[in-house]
Amino acid sequence: MTAPAVEFRGVGLTYDGSPPVEAFKACDLVVRHGEYVTVTGPSGSGKSTFLNIAGLLDTPTTGRYLLAGIDTAALSDRDRTALRGSRIGFVFQSFHLLPHRSATENVALAMLYTREHGHQAHAARHEQAREALVRVGLGSRLDALPGKLSGGERQRVAIARALIGRPSLLLCDEPTGNLDTVTAESVLGLIDELHSHGMTIILISHDPEVAARGQRTLTIRDGALTEPAAR
């Protein structure tokens, strides 16, 4: 049996301070490979903390986190970074594109940080960046600067960039938060398509309609992650 994509065993995170902030209360969670899980909850409830733990950006203060069966607590910083780069793609609400670089350059630059592509020549990286942009429907906007792209197009560039390391897990933090309804729908359609090709997806949204796109929806309140009875 293959290990789950994500497994939390009593994972929690408390920020130091007086008083300490229990941002994510200890919980167990299993996300299987190929699942599409959404997480919803009010602002300040711990959604980003959860995603940062799942994405190896934050280390839990209690419990064990196994990513594809790998116990992440045992890893050095260097190995955590390598594991993140090879397994996880991130998509954020605010795109995080470099403003003075074209769509292709934004994707190609991200390839420098991946084990698979980091050693490749400039031309090879650009060719693959172009292919990634074609896959997300941006074949006609390859040389555009982010400022000349619509919000939906910018998010597609960000998704192309997230996919470049061939991650098995895509973590999306309010990916449609800055988009109008029609554009949001097209970005969610692209995420559906990635899911249908086997990608494991964890998507955070405070919007119940967006959250309903997942196969499972988890709720987080005051740092406590719960799974309401299956729909």
Ligand code: ADP
């Ligand atoms: P959400 O993403 O649902 O808006 P967050 O995960 O960002 O919520 O925050 C959860 C709680 O943890 C909030 O009370 C927030 O103020 C607190 N928090 C987040 N980051 C830190 C930090 N670095 N230090 C202390 N408290 C933090």
